[in-house]
Amino acid sequence: MDLNFSAADAAFRDEVRAFIRDSYPQYLNDKIDEGEEMAKEDFLAWHKVLAGKGWIAPAWPVEYGGTGWTATQRYIWSEETARADCVRLMPFGLSMVGPVIYTFGTPEQKAKFLPRILSGEDWWCQGYSEPGSGSDLASLRTRAERFTGDDGKEYYRVNGQKTWTTMAQHADWGFFLVRTDPTAKMQEGISFLLIDMKTPGITVRPIITLGGEHEVNEVWLEDVIVPVENRVFHENKGWTCAKFLLAHERTGIAGVAASKRSVERIKQVARNTEDGGDPLLANPFFKRKIAELEVDLAALEYTELRTLAGESSGKGPGPESSLLKIKGTEIQQRLTELALEAAGTYGAPYFRSMGEGDNSFAVGPDSARRVAPVYFNMRKTSIYGGSNEIQRNIIAKMVLGL
């Protein structure tokens, strides 16, 4: 056992630092700080830099475009990108459907989709939840009926409604769970389809969430025609892909490096914020909450490192990753609570996204400007990706055998 970086790892860290310093599109952070709306090309700016460098998918196998990094190098990468405040990459292609395609897809699917995920050419969205199927995902009702087209080829006709579809407004492709056998019970009759979002019959409608942002959407599918070759894995066996994807999604979800960065920022704010004549960080109650959070964050970090060590010795991401999801999201939410508390009365003013150079209405410290919308927004974390209660069910069943 040893926590130290080898000389090679230290050299890698220096290389990563230099690369980020020289290549990261810094204008993104100015935009975020100013509360400006992020356009699709903004989300993709960093993605494309990394794709050019060949560093866009460290977790993928090398043969599909991964970096071949060790677990330690991946840890260094996430630490350094968080330290430099790099924007997060959209996970839908890189962390979700990509691994499903290289694990379960046909050679044709791999050849068609994986390079375009890496390059950022295709923006993906996730068609899982439905109005009547949240935590009970397997009860989903979107139907896909198979038929032979006039051209003699096999197709599905898809009808139904998906919801909470994040960033579907930008999506070129979506991966959807659909029911292909209505007579089978629950998980048995579900298939995993890749659907071109420009297909006729698809309607995307925005849902505005508490912070005022447009992240999620309703997606309506009416007689949407999908070629059978866009099905991943066997018909009626899509639940296998769905479960695999959720476990994959959960490992990155701990968000340790970003939370470490975030707690540093809150401490900085608390040093510069007056509280009855002293710095807020000198307030014993506020300070204790920071200390407890840092303790819990360290516990999460080392639990994740143990999990990664287990993975690199051959075990895939197991149900233990549910622990990372639960604790990681609890910490992310506590951070937003602390930021809101630190902002004090200046947590209240609400700024709609301002145009460039238009900060005439800004009041209070810059650090306070977005804390309330972020606080409201981050309530999603304990709900999405399988709610934290569902994660407990998974651990109870898969780890504890209950």
Add this chain to the structure above:
Amino acid sequence: MDFNYTEEQTMLRDSLSRYLANTYDFDTRQKTVRDGKGWNPAVWTAFAEELGILCAPFSEAHGGLGGGPVENMVVMEELGRAIVLEPYLNTVVIGGGALKAVGGAIADELIPGIIAGSVRIAFAAYEPQGRFYLNDVTTTLKAGQLNGHKAVVEGAAHATHLLVTARTGGAQRDGAGIALLLIPADAAGITRRDYLTVHGTSASEVYFENVAVGDAHVLANDALPLVERVVDEATVALCAEACGVLKVLHAQTLDYAKQRKQFGKAIGDFQVIQHRLVDMFMEVEQAVSMTMMATLKLDTPERAAAVSMAKAKVGKAAKFVGQNAVQIHGGIGITQELAVGHYFKRATLIENQFGSVDFHLSRYENLTLAA
């Protein structure tokens, strides 16, 4: 970065685990508790002679395995799994740790004795008014004479030596002016009031009245930094013991929830019980992670902060897992009959040993959260 045990460490764990499973079952342990001496000398002899675990963290020059904190972690977790009463923590981790740190003739003389089982050391540092503060010392060493009162000295009654902090100068809570002494436990002028602790070990109030202390007994002057380091090493070892205790508490409670039937089904079928067991599981896993983290940081500049983080997390886990283990067992959990209650007692004492959760959070804040 590497989180794996070496082959030697795995062997150490497996042989100790097997030995305890075969010889240190719950009934045998409770017999030792009922005997009222707080330990079983035959077990200690077996640790030294049959198992050779007492040599784990010592250098090969002293006859040891050449190990260190990781070896202590391995041993302590296994001892925790069997809620072992015998004084590995005080003798090997604390006494041995202090001797390793000072080195020299006295280490050469006594470490082989620790390894052989013939030297046993009790740690007489905390005082009745001092709570968890190692700098709060009223015991004095003046003109070669030791006077004072040390509180709840575990294992003093069966120790051959006492490791004592005493003030040679300065005021009651000054960091400077504290010496670390190692004196024979039967020196003239030492009196004890012996008693059993809640979980079955022995401890004593130790009184010093004009005890003659020569230069040879002084391990170090201005020794507070050394004492803090040794106690940090002990605190992490204690966290490892806690991990063993908590793993068993969780496993026993899980078993019980699968067997105990109410309302026509196993109570483990109820979601409220399932989620409680998951929350306990997560606390245990995080306690293990923090123990590992702090163990691996003992020789770094972050040592003190890392240890306090770990102890704060483990202390909370000990309370949460212990209390819920009893709660899920129901009435039977609060009897002497099942092992679970005795593991709960050990977990509860660990919570405050070497400092409570609040103490360690404050220490962490003082080290890292300056406004």
